[in-house]
Amino acid sequence: MKSIVSNTLTQEFRNYNRLYFLVKDLLDFIRKIYSRNPVNDLKKCLADEKARYQFVIRAGTDTEVLWNDGRQSKTEPVYKRSIEFDQNHPKRMKQSKDPFEAALEEQEESPPNSPVGEDELNSQTPNEPQNQTNGGHNLLVDDDDYDEIGPNVKNSSHPSSTSTCKLHSTIVNANVATGATTKNKEYDDDEEEENMEVELSKFPSSADPTKMAKMQAILSQFTEDQMSRYESFRRSALQRSNMRRLLVSITGSQKISLPMTIVVCGIAKMFVGELVEKARIVMTERKESGPIRPCHIREAYRRLKIEGKVPKRSVQRLFR
Amino acid sequence: MSNPSAGASSKSKVGSSQPSETSFKRKRGVFQKDLQHMMYGFGDDPNPLPETVALVEDIVVEYVTDMAHKAQDIGSKRGKLSVDDFLYLIRKDLPKLNRCTELLSMQEELKQARKAFEVDEEKLGTLE
Numbered sequence: 001m002k003s004i005v006s007n008t009l010t011q012e013f014r015n016y017n018r019l020y021f022l023v024k025d026l027l028d029f030i031r032k033i034y035s036r037n038p039v040n041d042l043k044k045c046l047a048d049e050k051a052r053y054q055f056v057i058r059a060g061t062d063t064e065v066l067w068n069d070g071r072q073s074k075t076e077p078v079y080k081r082s083i084e085f086d087q088n089h090p091k092r093m094k095q096s097k098d099p100f101e102a103a104l105e106e107q108e109e110s111p112p113n114s115p116v117g118e119d120e121l122n123s124q125t126p127n128e129p130q131n132q133t134n135g136g137h138n139l140l141v142d143d144d145d146y147d148e149i150g151p152n153v154k155n156s157s158h159p160s161s162t163s164t165c166k167l168h169s170t171i172v173n174a175n176v177a178t179g180a181t182t183k184n185k186e187y188d189d190d191e192e193e194e195n196m197e198v199e200l201s202k203f204p205s206s207a208d209p210t211k212m213a214k215m216q217a218i219l220s221q222f223t224e225d226q227m228s229r230y231e232s233f234r235r236s237a238l239q240r241s242n243m244r245r246l247l248v249s250i251t252g253s254q255k256i257s258l259p260m261t262i263v264v265c266g267i268a269k270m271f272v273g274e275l276v277e278k279a280r281i282v283m284t285e286r287k288e289s290g291p292i293r294p295c296h297i298r299e300a301y302r303r304l305k306i307e308g309k310v311p312k313r314s315v316q317r318l319f320r
Numbered sequence: 321m322s323n324p325s326a327g328a329s330s331k332s333k334v335g336s337s338q339p340s341e342t343s344f345k346r347k348r349g350v351f352q353k354d355l356q357h358m359m360y361g362f363g364d365d366p367n368p369l370p371e372t373v374a375l376v377e378d379i380v381v382e383y384v385t386d387m388a389h390k391a392q393d394i395g396s397k398r399g400k401l402s403v404d405d406f407l408y409l410i411r412k413d414l415p416k417l418n419r420c421t422e423l424l425s426m427q428e429e430l431k432q433a434r435k436a437f438e439v440d441e442e443k444l445g446t447l448e
Contacts, residue, residue, distance in 0.1 A: 027433040030440065233361030242350050246381065250388045251401060259403045262427060263420045268380050269358060270416050275376060276362040291365035294375045301379055311386040
């Protein structure tokens with residue numbers, strides 16, 4: 001299981017992280033739009049008084065967004081950026097690609113009526129917000145909770161990659177306003193670890209810079225093995241549908257709200273963590289090694305009961 | 321005390337007095353796949369033993385069952401079962417409590433963001 005799991009999980013974890021931060025970017029952008037007057041801004045872009053439109057051009061590593069004024073035959077720059085990466089890095093030559101090339105290639109595979117596929121380079125502003133909402137909406141439908149992204153990405157890696165690239169192009173346009181360029185630069189990082197650490201540093205642990213710096217420092221030191229285990233730790237979750245079914249059968253009532261399911265899944269996951277960690281402690285005490293055996297789990301469970309972390313039955317279970 | 325992990329493929333629960341929509345039989349291996357990844361994440365082998373996974377699943381289901389019953393007892397005083405009943409149950413366990421509040425706030429945030437998207441689309445509709 002490990003060899004299959006670790007390769008695809010690593011890849012998907014990267015995608016998932018990008019997805020997550022792309023979604024976050026988009027949400028931040030939406031919020032910023034909303035904090036200003038949304039109607040006026042959009043109108044300003046869509047119905048420019050000089051009847052201009054915006055377009056994006058890219059040449060090599062430079063990207064520019066400009067107003068095109070047909071009447072005066074001149075352009076007015078709005079935003080400019082160049083992506084720097086090291087052309088001579090061996091890893092880069094082999095596998096990593098320019099994110100826009102990658103996005104273009106992926107879009108060729110995507111369904112023909114996806115709005116982004118047609119104009120990547122010459123997107124007109126009317127398409128912009130549409131792409132944003134389409135791509136973003138597709139993503140957000142799947143993501144209730146950042147932990148839940150895991151199973152969804154696992155099952156449908158292709159659609160998520162196409163929606164990733166939809167967001168790629170829209171984020172370039174979106175970044176006109178936010179000017180948040182740092183996140184796009186991550187895709188040019190060659191080192192997988194660097195990628196991880198930069199993306200995970202933006203994680204909203206508590207918006208605490210010291211905590212983020214600590215996380216970054218720790219994550220950069222991880223070995224391959226540790227990274228895959230951490231990945232499993234973050235992404236694994238009990239399925240909400242199964243949990244809901246279980247809760248319904250226990251309580252007998254159909255009205256199990258979504259927050260309740262989420263909370264119970266979270267609690268159960270932490271409980272599993274406590275069990276497994278205690279089982280490992282039991283194993284070291286007995287000086288055993290290898291996979292955890294049921295006897296260790298039983299001992300761990302017994303100790304947790306003594307500590308009072310397991311709810312005691314009010315009614316004894318007589319028959320099993 | 322605990323169930324032997326090697327058991328029959330289905331297990332019957334002693335029926336509670338409440339009628340439930342689903343049958344009383346509980347299938348094994350409901351959480352098996354997820355639990356394997358989870359146990360690896362928490363410190364087990366990359367391939368946990370199947371009997372270990374089955375035992376952990378039994379323990380977790382029992383834990384959730386007990387929690388839900390206790391929450392129902394608390395909730396029955398109020399009338400309905402709600403999230404706060406579960407939060408009350410884990411009030412002493414600080415890591416769990418913090419994690420749950422974090423999950424709930426994330427969910428709220430995402431809900432707000434989704435709403436923002438929908439309103440955005442509406443505005444576009446009216447503009448165009």
